[in-house]
Amino acid sequence: MISSLSGTVLAAAGGSVVIDVGGVGFSVATTPALALGAREGETLRVHTALIVREDALSLFGFATIEELQVFDLLIGVTGVGPKSALGVLSALSPEQVAQAVANEDDAAFRKVSGIGPKTAKLIVVSLTGKLVVTAPPVTAVPSVQATAGDDVLAALTGLGWPEKAAQQALADTLAEASDSDAASVPVLLRLTLARLGPAQHAGRAS
Numbered sequence: 001m002i003s004s005l006s007g008t009v010l011a012a013a014g015g016s017v018v019i020d021v022g023g024v025g026f027s028v029a030t031t032p033a034l035a036l037g038a039r040e041g042e043t044l045r046v047h048t049a050l051i052v053r054e055d056a057l058s059l060f061g062f063a064t065i066e067e068l069q070v071f072d073l074l075i076g077v078t079g080v081g082p083k084s085a086l087g088v089l090s091a092l093s094p095e096q097v098a099q100a101v102a103n104e105d106d107a108a109f110r111k112v113s114g115i116g117p118k119t120a121k122l123i124v125v126s127l128t129g130k131l132v133v134t135a136p137p138v139t140a141v142p143s144v145q146a147t148a149g150d151d152v153l154a155a156l157t158g159l160g161w162p163e164k165a166a167q168q169a170l171a172d173t174l175a176e177a178s179d180s181d182a183a184s185v186p187v188l189l190r191l192t193l194a195r196l197g198p199a200q201h202a203g204r205a206s
Contacts, residue, residue, distance in 0.1 A: 001050060002048050002050045002059065003047065003048060004045065004046065004047050004048055005019050005021055005026055005028065005045070005046050005048055005059075005061065006019075006021070006043065006044070006045040006046075007019040007020045007021035007022070007026075007043065007044070008020045008041065008042070008043060008044075009038045009039060009040050009041065009042055009043075009044045010025055010040065011040060012035045012036075012038035012039070012040065013035060013158070014032065014035060014158065014159055015029060015030060015031065015032050015035055015086070015090070015159075016028060016029050016030060016035060017030055017034070017035055017038045017044065017046075017061070019044055019046070026059060027059065028046060028048065028059045028060065028061035029058065029059065029060045029061070029082075029083075029086060030046070030060070030061045030062070030086075031062070031063075031067075031086065031089055031090040031190075032090055032155055032159060032189060032193065033063075033090070033185070033186035033187075033189045033190055034046070034061070034062070034063050034186075036151065036152075036155045036185060036186070036189060037063075037185065037186060046061030046062060046063065047061065047062045047063075047064065047065050047067070047068040048060060048061045048062070048068070049068060049071055049072060049075075049082070051075075051082045058082065060082055060085075060086055062089070064094070066094040067089050067093075067094055069094070070088075070089060070094045070097050070098075070131070071085050071086070071089060073126075073127055073130055073131070074088055074089075074123065074127075076126070077119070077122055077123050077126045077127070078119075078122060078126075079118070079119040079122060080115070080119060080122075080123065081114075083114065084112065084113075084114040084115055084119075087112045087113055087114060087115070088109060088112050088115070088123075090112075090190065090193060091111060091112050091190060091193050091194040092108060092190070092194065093187075093190065094131075095133070096108070097127075097131065098131035098132060098133045099133050100124070101123070101124050101127045101128055101130075101131055102131070102133050104124055105124070106120035106121045106123065106124045107120070108120075109123050109124070111194055111197050148182065148183055148184065148185045148188050149170060149174060149182075149188070151185045151189075152170055152185060152188045152189045152192055153166055153167060153170055155189055156169075156170070156189075156192065156193075156196070161196060165196070166192075166196070169192050169195045169196045170188075170192050172195060173188065173191045173192045173195055174188075177191060
């Protein structure tokens with residue numbers, strides 16, 4: 001069982017990174033936010049889940065142990081595969097998943113490609129009592145909102161969304177986001193992806 005990887009980033013694009021560990025390159029499926037933050041040549045550590053199937057071995061990697069724990073819970077829900085679980089964590093943080101479950105808000109999960117109304121309700125029912133809602137940490141507000149927006153726009157167009165649609169979604173997100181959220185590339189990307197929703201995605205499915 002491969003529970004974590006730490007090594008040099010060889011490549012990062014879209015929703016995956018390739019990490020060199022002792023001369024072996026591991027391809028790891030990740031959230032777009034993690035892939036966006038990875039830099040070639042730098043060291044990256046990810047918490048991983050190894051999914052074994054008859055025709056393939058797939059690694060899914062996460063920046064935090066909390067994301068991995070939520071991923072493990074999600075793939076235990078009937079109808080939720082690893083790609084759909086990764087899609088949930090691309091759109092929602094572990095805290096947002098916990099809050100949606102606590103509020104019985106299945107609409108938050110219906111925004112994810114590959115998850116229909118029935119499965120969204122099943123996620124809420126299955127995860128009830130298994131997640132703890134925590135207050136978001138108070139952080140200093142960095143003055144890099146413009147840079148964060150540029151990085152997020154580049155990531156969205158790289159993932160296949162038309163630039164005009166990506167710009168509009170990003171502008172709408174920035175208008176409603178707090179200063180701290182607007183200055184964080186991973187958070188801003190997650191919020192904008194959730195706003196775009198699966199219907200506007202350029203042919204990509206989970």
